[in-house]
Amino acid sequence: xxxxxxxxxxxxxxxxxxxxxxxxxxxxxxxxxxxxxxxxxxxxxxxxxxxxxxxxxxxxxxxxxxxxxxxxxxxxxxxxxxxxxxxxxxxxxxxxxxxxxxxxxxxxxxxxxxxxxxxxxxxxxxxxxxxxxxxxxxxxxxxxxxxxxxxxxxxxxxxxxxxxxxxxxxxxxxxxxxxxxxxxxxxxx
Amino acid sequence: xxxxxxxxxxxxxxxxxxxxxxxxxxxxxxxxxxxxxxxxxxxxxxxxxxxxxxxxxxxxxxxxxxxxxxxxxxxxxxxx
Numbered sequence: 001x002x003x004x005x006x007x008x009x010x011x012x013x014x015x016x017x018x019x020x021x022x023x024x025x026x027x028x029x030x031x032x033x034x035x036x037x038x039x040x041x042x043x044x045x046x047x048x049x050x051x052x053x054x055x056x057x058x059x060x061x062x063x064x065x066x067x068x069x070x071x072x073x074x075x076x077x078x079x080x081x082x083x084x085x086x087x088x089x090x091x092x093x094x095x096x097x098x099x100x101x102x103x104x105x106x107x108x109x110x111x112x113x114x115x116x117x118x119x120x121x122x123x124x125x126x127x128x129x130x131x132x133x134x135x136x137x138x139x140x141x142x143x144x145x146x147x148x149x150x151x152x153x154x155x156x157x158x159x160x161x162x163x164x165x166x167x168x169x170x171x172x173x174x175x176x177x178x179x180x181x182x183x184x185x186x187x188x189x
Numbered sequence: 190x191x192x193x194x195x196x197x198x199x200x201x202x203x204x205x206x207x208x209x210x211x212x213x214x215x216x217x218x219x220x221x222x223x224x225x226x227x228x229x230x231x232x233x234x235x236x237x238x239x240x241x242x243x244x245x246x247x248x249x250x251x252x253x254x255x256x257x258x259x260x261x262x263x264x265x266x267x268x269x
Contacts, residue, residue: 094259127261154209161213163223175235
């Protein structure tokens with residue numbers, strides 16, 4: 001893709017608010033453009049196996065499309081052959097780019113819009129997969145872009161299910177005493 | 190979910206998906222109610238994985254795995 005690499009900045013914002021008609025999403029122009037860019041990369045990967053260029057760690061080898069595919073859609077069975085067969089049989093569903101395409105169109109169409117139930121599912125798919133295209137599944141990644149993806153997804157979830165906010169304190173206390181990210185555990189004393 | 194069904198679907202912990210997102214997706218994709226989904230999300234975080242569905246046939250189990258993987262979760266199937 002010829003677009004420049006986009007990164008979010010500290011004065012950017014992304015809000016998701018529950019309203020009668022659904023979820024009202026508001027974001028800065030730069031967040032909308034950055035998200036559209038990365039979701040565009042996801043579409044290229046799902047449709048054409050194009051792996052986006054790595055932006056850091058120039059000494060690391062560039063991942064192949066197969067590497068990214070296995071990270072995005074991990075083995076569904078313990079047996080490798082059965083897992084590969086699963087990935088082949090369900091390739092058209094796993095690699096369906098309809099949802100990311102709709103999300104990208106919304107981002108390009110403005111910085112404020114309303115999401116209905118179907119839109120919400122599209123966003124969960126796009127945000128779920130775009131992170132796995134850019135970042136490993138294991139190992140905490142504190143890059144600005146990744147943190148923004150977490151923020152976007154959790155903001156949408158809590159806006160679509162306001163009752164979950166009421167249970168957040170218990171959840172955070174039960175899980176890890178502060179961090180919302182599933183992979184982070186409090187340091188041992 | 191069918192308790193004694195042979196085809197089991199599990200979700201595994203990772204460092205990409207937040208516990209809030211998992212909690213939400215277990216409700217929308219697996220049909221768990223909010224308290225069930227919350228407890229299962231905690232189990233995934235604390236034990237590394239949790240069973241989220243059990244089915245009588247492979248096709249139904251695989252359909253759920255596909256749906257979960259499409260949303261970025263590490264889902265697997267197994268025959269008990």
